[in-house]
Amino acid sequence: MAMSDSAAGELPFPTDFVARLRDLIPPEHLQKCLESFWGQRWVSFRVNTLKVTAQELEKELEALGISFQRVPWLPEAYLAPPENRETLVNTHAFLEGRIYIQDLSSMLAVHVLDPQPGEEILDLAAAPGGKTCHVAARMKNQGRIAAVEVIPQRLYKLVANLERSGVTIVKTYLADGRTIGKKTPNRFDRVLLDAPCSSEARFDARDPASWKHWNLRKIAECARKQKGLLLSALEAVRPGGLVLYCTCSFAPEENEAVVDHVLQQAQGGVFVEALNIPLPNAIPGLTKWQGREYHPSLELACRILPTHEMHGFFMCCLRKTEEATDTYRRRERKWSRSPKHRPREKDAPS
C-alpha cells in the first residue's frame, strides 16, 4: 500500500531518530524506507541444507498448500506472504529444523562471508544463532566454528537452535567477545561480527517496545563496545583472512565510525574490501556525515535500506593484510605457549 510522505512522516518514533533517518537516507529511497516501518513484512525463510534439499522442502510445503517464492539472488532463501507466518511456524519443517525463519539481510551477511567447508570460523556475537546455523550449512558441517555469546540465556537459545538444525561443528563459548582476539590471535579463516547494536532497523511502528530504549547515549555506548569487539575480531583472524562487520543499525556512529576507528588503529594492517551487492536497496557506506569524515574506503561498505521484504542492515568486509603477520605472529607465539589462555568450551546445556 502506498503512503504519502506526510503519512509516513507521522512515524511514532523519537523525533531525533526520524530526523537522522531523513538525513541518512538518500531522498529517492526515503519514502519507501519510512513506509517499511509500518507495513507487515513478507516472511523470509531459509532451507536448511543440512537436513533437506531445496527440492524436497518445496514439495513438502506445496503438499501443505503453503505459498512461497524463491529469492533469485540468494540460493537457500524463500519469501512467503505475511499472513503465512503463523502457518509456517507450525509446520513440521520449522519445528524439526528443515527451515529457519530469518531476515533476508541476515542471510545476505552469510552469503557475503562465504564460509567454505573445512575452514575455521569465529562467530563473535552468535546468539540466537541464525547466522551460525547458516554458516554451518554452507560449510556442509565440515570444519570448525567457534560461537561466542556473553549472555547465558541467549547461549542456551543458540545451543537449542544448533541442535534443531543438525549442526555438529560448533563449539560454544560463554565469553565476552572482546577477550577472544588476545586469547586466539591469527587463528581463524573468517570472522563474523554481527555486533550488538541499537537495533534501529528492527523498529516497528506498531510496537513501542521496539524503540523504547533508543537515545543518543545508547548509540554511543554501543559504538564503544563495537569498537572493542571489532578490534578483537581483527586480532583473531589470520593474516589474509576476512572479517565481516555488520549491524542492524542506521547510525553512522555504530557503522562507518567504528570501522574508521579500527582502520586508524590497524595502521595499514587491515583494508576494506569492496562489496558488490546488486540490489536496488543497497547503497555505499558513508564517507562523511554531519561534519565528520570517515576513511574514503568506507564507500566500499554497504548499507541495505529497509523494504517490505528485508530489514535495514550495514555490512563491511575487512581483510587483514599478510604484512600484519609480524606484529600479530609475535603475539601468537606468546599465547600459544600458554594454552590456558584459549577460551574454554562452554558446557552446552542438553
Ligand code: SAM
Ligand atoms: N548473529 C546472531 C544471529 O544471527 O542469530 C545475532 C547476534 S545479535 C545482533 C548480537 C549478540 O551479541 C546478542 O546475542 C548479544 O547478547 C551478544 N553480545 C553482546 N555483547 C557481547 C559481547 N561483549 N561479547 C559477545 N557477545 C555479545
